[in-house]
Amino acid sequence: MTDTPAPRRSGLIPVGDGHRVWWEEWGDPAGVPAVYLHGGPGGTLGTSGYRNRFDLSRTRVVGLDQRGCGRSTPHAADPSYDLSVNTTAHLIADVERLREHLGIDAWIVNGASWGSTLAFAYAQAHPDRVLGVVILAVTAGSRREIDWITEGVGAIYPEAWDRFAAHAESAGIGYVRGEGRLIDAYGRLMGSPDTEVREAATQEWALWEDTHVSIGAGGLARNPRWEDERFRHAFLRLTAHYWSHDCFCDPPILDRMDRLAGIPGVLLHGRRDVSSPAVTAWELWRRWPGCELVVDEGDGHGGATLVQRWREANDRLVSRSITR
Numbered sequence: 001m002t003d004t005p006a007p008r009r010s011g012l013i014p015v016g017d018g019h020r021v022w023w024e025e026w027g028d029p030a031g032v033p034a035v036y037l038h039g040g041p042g043g044t045l046g047t048s049g050y051r052n053r054f055d056l057s058r059t060r061v062v063g064l065d066q067r068g069c070g071r072s073t074p075h076a077a078d079p080s081y082d083l084s085v086n087t088t089a090h091l092i093a094d095v096e097r098l099r100e101h102l103g104i105d106a107w108i109v110n111g112a113s114w115g116s117t118l119a120f121a122y123a124q125a126h127p128d129r130v131l132g133v134v135i136l137a138v139t140a141g142s143r144r145e146i147d148w149i150t151e152g153v154g155a156i157y158p159e160a161w162d163r164f165a166a167h168a169e170s171a172g173i174g175y176v177r178g179e180g181r182l183i184d185a186y187g188r189l190m191g192s193p194d195t196e197v198r199e200a201a202t203q204e205w206a207l208w209e210d211t212h213v214s215i216g217a218g219g220l221a222r223n224p225r226w227e228d229e230r231f232r233h234a235f236l237r238l239t240a241h242y243w244s245h246d247c248f249c250d251p252p253i254l255d256r257m258d259r260l261a262g263i264p265g266v267l268l269h270g271r272r273d274v275s276s277p278a279v280t281a282w283e284l285w286r287r288w289p290g291c292e293l294v295v296d297e298g299d300g301h302g303g304a305t306l307v308q309r310w311r312e313a314n315d316r317l318v319s320r321s322i323t324r
Helices: 049-053 088-101 114-125 143-150 158-169 182-190 195-212 229-244 253-260 279-286 304-323
Strands: 009-016 019-027 032-037 059-064 107-112 130-136 265-270 292-296
Touching (some): 032 088, 049 059, 049 107, 182 195
Parallel strands (some): 130 265
Antiparallel strands (some): 009 019
C-alpha cells in the first residue's frame, strides 16, 4: 500500500467557541486558490483524495475538517460536545476565517454531498470571495431532501428501511413511524447517556447509509470508514443535529440563488443517485443562469465517471480564472 503523501502545509486554526479547525494545503502556492468542503455532516478529509480532482501544478488547494469532526477539536464523538455552537453559520464563519488566515482573496469553492450545501451557503454569504463553484452529488439541505433520504427512499429499499425504523421504534424513546420524524428519533438516541444505545444507533445508521448509496456503486458494500467508532459517533450526532434543523438554512438555499448571479458553476449529479434525486440539481440549475448542469445517466451518489468530470470542471474554472 502506498502511503498518502503529506500536504505542503497544514495546521490547526482557532475559530472561536473553543474550537480549532484542521486545515491542509496542496499544490502550487502561486496557483489559483480552491477550497474543498467534505461531506457529512460529520465527514472528514479522509486520506485527502480530493486533491486528485485538481491540477496541482497550477492550483493552490485547501481542505479542512469541519468543526467537530476529523482532526478538528473538540470532537463531536464526545457525548459532552456542545452542538449549539455547530451550525451552518458557524461553518461558514470557519471557512471565511481560514481564507483570511491563508491570505487568499477569493477561491474556487468545491463541495461534495453535504459539502455542496455548505458550498452554496458559503458562496451565498460571501459571493465576492468566490471565483467559481464545482459541486459533486448536489444537495441543498431542504426538509424535502432530508425526509426523502431518511424515510421516502424506503420505497426503494423497504426491507432495509423497516429495520432502520424498527430500531428506533423499539428503543423506548417514544418514536412511532408515521407519527414523527425518524431523523429526530435518531437524534434522541445519540443524546442517550447509555453508550450501548448510542453505539447500536450508529451501527443501524451505517447499514442504512451503505444501503441507499449502493445503486451506482456496484452493489451493497460496507464502507470501511464505519470501522472507526469515533467517526461513526461524530457522523451520526452531527448529521442528526443538522438534519433535524433543516441544515440551519433559513431562508432555504433555493431561495437565495440570485446571490450567485455572474459566478460560474458546474453541478455534477448521477441519474441513479437515489439518496439525492436529481430534481434538486435541476431546480438549482434553473435558478442560476450561466451554471452548467451535468447529469450522468449511469452514476449514483458520486461514482467514477462523475469524479473524472469533477477534475475536468475544476480544470475549466482554473483556466478561466487564469485568463481573467
